[in-house]
Amino acid sequence: MIELIVFLLGLSIGSFLNVCIYRIPRGESISFPPSHCTNCNKSIKAYDLVPVVSYIFLKGRCRYCGEKISIKYPLIELITGIVFVVIYIKYGLTIECLKFFFLVSFLILVGIIDYNSMDVYAVTIHSALICGLFFLGVNMYMNLPVKTYIIGAIIGGGVIAIIIILFGGMGWGDAEMCAFCGLYIGVKLTLLMLFLSVNIGAIVAVTNILLKRKTRKDPMPLCPSIAFGTFICIIWGEKILTWYFNNLLFF
Ligand SMILES: [Zn+2]
Known part of the structure; x- marks a missing residue:
């Protein structure tokens, strides 16, 4: 049960890391503006920000312009989630x-x-x-x-x-x-x-x-x-x- 919570925590941290990975090299702020499609600039609704799940649900495309979203984003979320669980299993709370x-x-x-x-x-x-x-x-x-x-x-x-x-x-x-x-x-x-x-x-x-x-x-x-x-x-x-x-x- 705690493993599941740790996994979900890892997924959301991974989602935040995606924002940092994209924005830091471009010299953009990591807190503003909120997540938006890099193609059509429409801001992404909260329910489309759910890590991995929304990617699968939207079949890897932007809800508004249909632009393909890189598989790298859900992958980084998944990796962060898995790595968090592995660390938790090794070190406990x-x-x-x-x-x-x-x-x-x-x-x-x-x-x-x-x-x-x-x-x-x-x-x-x-x-x-x-x-x-x-x-x-x-x-x-x-x-x-x-x-x-x-x-x-x-x-x-x-x-x-x-x-x-x-x-x-x-x-x-x-x-x-x-x-x-x-x-x-x-x-x-x-x-x-x-x-x-x-x-x-x-x-x-x-x-x-x-x-x-x-x-x-x-x-x-x-x-x-x-x-x-x-x-x-x-x-x-x-x-x-x-x-x-x-x-x-x-x-
Ligand atoms: Zn778009």
Whole structure:
């Protein structure tokens, strides 16, 4: 039952993320004007804003002008809903769970904007950092660990910064994203996150080149890989680390 509520919460957050993903790169306000069709500009009625359901009901078209609405919108809503449920199942009704709801929202936001536009926007990084600092404050108040998250942020941002300075190939937006991820997941998981993100990024790049969708010289967005790597850490990070230290460390 709670899973269903969490899923619906995820769907509506996903719907809000869609607005941010569309408007932030265009420099538009995320609160005004209210949702409207990007083709005919008619504002969308409240009952047509129900995530996923209205998309299916309207067969993926605008009620007024019939313009096709991208499948990306309901997909992002669905992904957010599913990811929220997975986090809830793992962490239960805890502060950690709430913190990771925020983190994955920022992961989806930054990851997809970078995928669409090859750009990372300061407003998204700043919001993620401020929110992460808020949860650090909560930890301080509750006498829970604090240092690991600060070091996580420094290492997350620092390692990517060093790679950029020495080798290039990544952007400062990637470093900023790894810094805010570190602030939420702590130093141990940050190290795993860096390892996973860089490897996922490499696999995606090689696949794109083999499929001739990109050439070696094309820039490729890394934030989606960082988002994916961080999500794996949130859900399976501890398990992966335990397995690694038990099985592979001594080879
Ligand atoms: Zn329309």
